[in-house]
Amino acid sequence: MKKYSIGIDIGGTNTGFGLVDCEGKIIESLSISTKNYFDYKIYLDEVAKNILFLIEKCPNKELIQGIGIGAPNGNFYKGTIEYAPNLNFIGIIPVKEYIERILSEKGFPLKVTLTNDANAAAIGEMIYGGAKNVKNFIMITLGTGVGSGIVIDGKVVYGNDGFAGEVGHTIVQPEGRLCGCGRRGCVETYSSATGIKKTALELIRETDTKSCLRSLPEEEIGGRSIYEAAKQGDKIAIKCFDITAKMLAVGMANAVAITSPEVIFLFGGLTKAGDLLMIPLKKYFEESLFVVFKNKIELRLSDLDENNAAILGAAALPF
């Protein structure tokens, strides 16, 4: 008899839900906006409502093994989201406790397992993607922020308090740009969707370089429009990808020096830019690597479908 689980991917913009079977098939999925919620209780009530909806869709409710959640700054040990810079909810959010209580009240005492969204993607890559036979790898997710999941000897690294794997919040330019986390020069403040937008706005403001981006209203400048412009040879847009790649390369090279992986998988919206990102990224990455690692680390785009990777990874947690 097939077993089931529910995987949830909490992102800064949207929250995706999937009812998944043990073979990784998504039976039913749905999505809600994350950024429209400002009170975590109202948000988690809505999350629970959608879980209950998916439970009702399951061919055999008794065989649901649990709920898996991937979330920014997710704490695996405590089941909390803590100080996530890209969410509207401030402080420590007791996600596991809150949702388990509601589900229990509704007659479904299911266990909730929560981890960092990038750790969930790394687990998805291990189980369903390109990392099936890779024991040491890093998963980098380029979304609203920059997440990462570190796998050593086939196991996700959680560290002492469940927060290991924050390559996005390593500092690569100590006197650099302010990050959402309050410090300066994190990888995330340059190499995320919000980071590349900041770079474009800075270059528009501080240079005279001609660019079709200048004619766009600020809210339309972002990963997609910068990509379209770069494809047409727009100098500012190309420079945006160059800076994104350079800062990410230093952060990745530092993570390599610490963990010595075989492969780095890249995943998320910005990777759709293909060579515009990957060519400068490979160049700067090799330049930034400590000599013993040069020409040894493979950079690969994730094998997983972007919409489902984090949901599948999260869904694998209860199994």
Added chain:
Amino acid sequence: MKKYSIGIDIGGTNTGFGLVDCEGKIIESLSISTKNYFDYKIYLDEVAKNILFLIEKCPNKELIQGIGIGAPNGNFYKGTIEYAPNLNFIGIIPVKEYIERILSEKGFPLKVTLTNDANAAAIGEMIYGGAKNVKNFIMITLGTGVGSGIVIDGKVVYGNDGFAGEVGHTIVQPEGRLCGCGRRGCVETYSSATGIKKTALELIRETDTKSCLRSLPEEEIGGRSIYEAAKQGDKIAIKCFDITAKMLAVGMANAVAITSPEVIFLFGGLTKAGDLLMIPLKKYFEESLFVVFKNKIELRLSDLDENNAAILGAAALPF
């Protein structure tokens, strides 16, 4: 019956040898200069000669379990030293193979186990020092270079090719000072014994600040003289420790973001400066930490005797 092993600590300046019993008692030790050798074969012949000398000193030669070596850029999987910036030997040095052959020819077919010198110190700290009950920690060694050993879930992290744990060669200032490894802005080029000397020489050259260091010949400027001057309130000397601390703090905070340790142990010559290093280091470290890690990570000086930690750690490898 007591078992024995021989531990060897290869440093940029000296190579220390110890005949050690299974309880961590050093029965006989000796030291040779590393930096006086330029041909690795002549050096390894001398290393083998000293191993044979210690074998002869052992109360029961049959109970020697093997040879453990801690070395800069030591590759645990291959038994090689590869491209170590602080050694005179260029390229890949087949230490394990070379020494095992000599010992075998002399009638002692002992197994040689080699690891990074800082990994050896981390093992020493786990077995004989302050990390006995700590499952997740980082050992930072401040010597000629900056080494590090990363322990996750009680195991030293070697990574895919045996080179994990190079916090000293993470980049904290991409356009910064040239490092011995050929790149710019590594932690090591600021926060090692050679790094603090470079800082002092720079400050002497580029500022007008009064300093007793100005009257010293260049070869006498180093960790010890800078420490003595700083104790007397010398502004340049104090600034040297401040810069050393600041750069190390960023590298440590980045390593925390990736591995989430409970404690960071500090070890080696520069730690003898005590508060002159540790007060600014703690301040910059907390400032540099990602919010979820603030006020959670303990900074501790190593419990181990500096002269013996790496030898004891190396000696623990064959057991």
